[in-house]
Amino acid sequence: MKKLLTTLLIVFGVLSGQERTLTLEESLQIGLQNSKQIKISQAALKSSEVKITEVGSQMLPQLRFGASYTRLSDVKPFAVTVPFSPTPITIQETILNNYQLKFSLQQPLFTGFRLSSLKSAAEYNSKAVELEHTKEINEEALRIHQAFWNYYKAQKVLQLVEENLKSLEKHLTDTKNFLENGLVTRNDLLKLEVQYSNTELKRIEAKNAVELARSAFNKSIGLPLNSKSQVSAEEPTATPVTTKFDDLLSEALQAREEIKSLEYKIKAGEENIDATQSGWFPSVFLFGDYYYSRPNQRIMPLEDRFEDTWAVGVGLNWNILDWGETSAKTTQAEQQLIQAETAYQIIKENIELEVYKDYLTTLSEFEKVNVSKKSVEQAEENYRITKDKYNQQLATSTDLIDAEVALLNAQTNLTNALVDLELAKTKLEKSVGRRIY
Template structure:
């Protein structure tokens, strides 16, 4: 009633003010805006529900690793465009304007009576000129073609390395996601067990008050509950830290609230899984990995660098043409203080006959780089084979662990139910109830961990076999 009278007074005052200023409509609009502002609900921040695919896509778009990979590809493509220009004609323009100190003109006088001196080289104190030059390489000892091929291979290698970086980033995001989800699942299990232990503690406390149980039983429950509380605090901290790591990957502020839209055991049918359904992954699965293809291209680059280094043993031949427009033109004798144009065309040959075995040393360095690249490729291939074998085995083990953990949870739940009924009937001890609670807790944690490990093993095997995100 008090609230209604206050608002009524406010309406009356508003109308009187509007009547005084002869603006009742404006007064009513002002009153309506006040009511609207009071009745408008304040938006509440709802945590975003995210899936693994959403997080991976966000990271591939926003993470600096993806941006760096794109920049390397752009740089390699620009380098390839640059290398192609070395094989094409080069057109250059230059100009000059020079002021010279005055010198006496050079002249001769014939030994003829009455003859005047003849000026051979007049004194021209200002010179101007422009030159247009065209150069076309004809043969460079295969170095220019090798440089272009190296740039092309480097551009292709940068694309493969971008795919490698994106695959690594996707795997890291999946690991962060399932680590976060596993911590949340563990937190949920611990919270439920803590509630169950709290209820059991209340029951035992009543039994102690009735003289049907001992204080030692009550203290045992409190010790077990304290242990669960400590583990719950650790689980909450782990979940928060994992969420921060995931936010860092997908470009969110670290404290952004998130809710997982997937569970390690959601829609998980390990028997029907496409990867785990095969006992052995094909032996050459690693050949599709982008890092293997990138190293193979890098080896080809080393081979081309060897060809370029050996090009120092060959001559270099080029075509050159020039057009000069100068005042005076140096090709016109005697010099004339006026603009004249001339041109020249020719073929140039350069051949280093002796360089103190510099070219031989460069060829040996390139040959060593080829051997190093071959060894690196073999090392990566062996590591890829090992990864495929290891992650295939881990995936099969994870599948078996999930099946075993599910049976363990079913058995622990049934055991807890039976022990609880016996305890209420007075035929079971408090210790047996606590042991059943701990066994159920551990069984559920094992199942959560097994589900997360299965998801991670599957993601790692996809990465090892070269499957792209």
């Protein structure tokens, strides 16, 4: 309840126009709470749970009530003629109105294992749907992770471009002073002004990228497109993957919800085969009927008044010849089981490929981060030396511009590499079956 209240307060703050900064944890909390896909999955889970109740109810006594009224055509009363009697003796008066109330109770005793098999199948299917629901939550969490970190990356790139603009502004001021003192040429100033304009174009593109990333982030957590949301996170750390691929794959094959779900579906398929084969067996049931009729046909002679009677017994139904219906249903159930078993093999192969791909991607992104860090160090040192030389008139404006561009590119590449590594690690966590929310 406390978590839900916190979520509502955060959402209300964002919707009211306040510029609210969200952490990754808060984003996941809001996004999973608002997710339409998860709501669909929850509805499917609820449906599978009540299916168990539906099947189980058929194993319990069934009580039914019926009522009828019948108006009969007028006929002569039933009478007999006896010797030495001047008039016939009426045995039964004509009763034109018939009323009947009936309560019927029926309890299945044996259904050829149909009901027990159907209930077991429903229970297995419900467990499968529950695992699919957990999988959907993890899938939604991954989408939120991606939107969050892409938004974070766009903000960082914009910040780098704006810092570069401030640095260029200072260089322009210094260069104008140099020009007034005759230390540089007009062409040197023009080159810096052109570079400043080019960087302003980059800022426009970076701002647009931020807005696009913000809108994608808003939609991923269920907020209106133009909500004034911000994200905040510590800079991702470049930690290497220390677990071997074989261990990751073994974990995935044991933990992935898709595999567990299909295992339950296979069990449900086996139970469905047993249920369809019940058509080859008889059905035995206990029944009881209570009648409240006017007239009651069991009480002779018939009287125009309500009387009650009852009956109990055991019944048996056996479809001796169904022209192959049971065989056809059994074959269908067997083929559905084959489909589930084949899908089980396919999903294991797909998971193996997915884990391997995510594992290699994570290793690759880690190497990119290391290379990018070295590039930033080299670019910073190159910029420092070039800037000192430029201030001493030992380097041209072209040299300074090249150093500025190289530094900005190196810093941007490092930001991209760090975020891509974070996303790669998150995706690897998900692919081995770990929760990422």
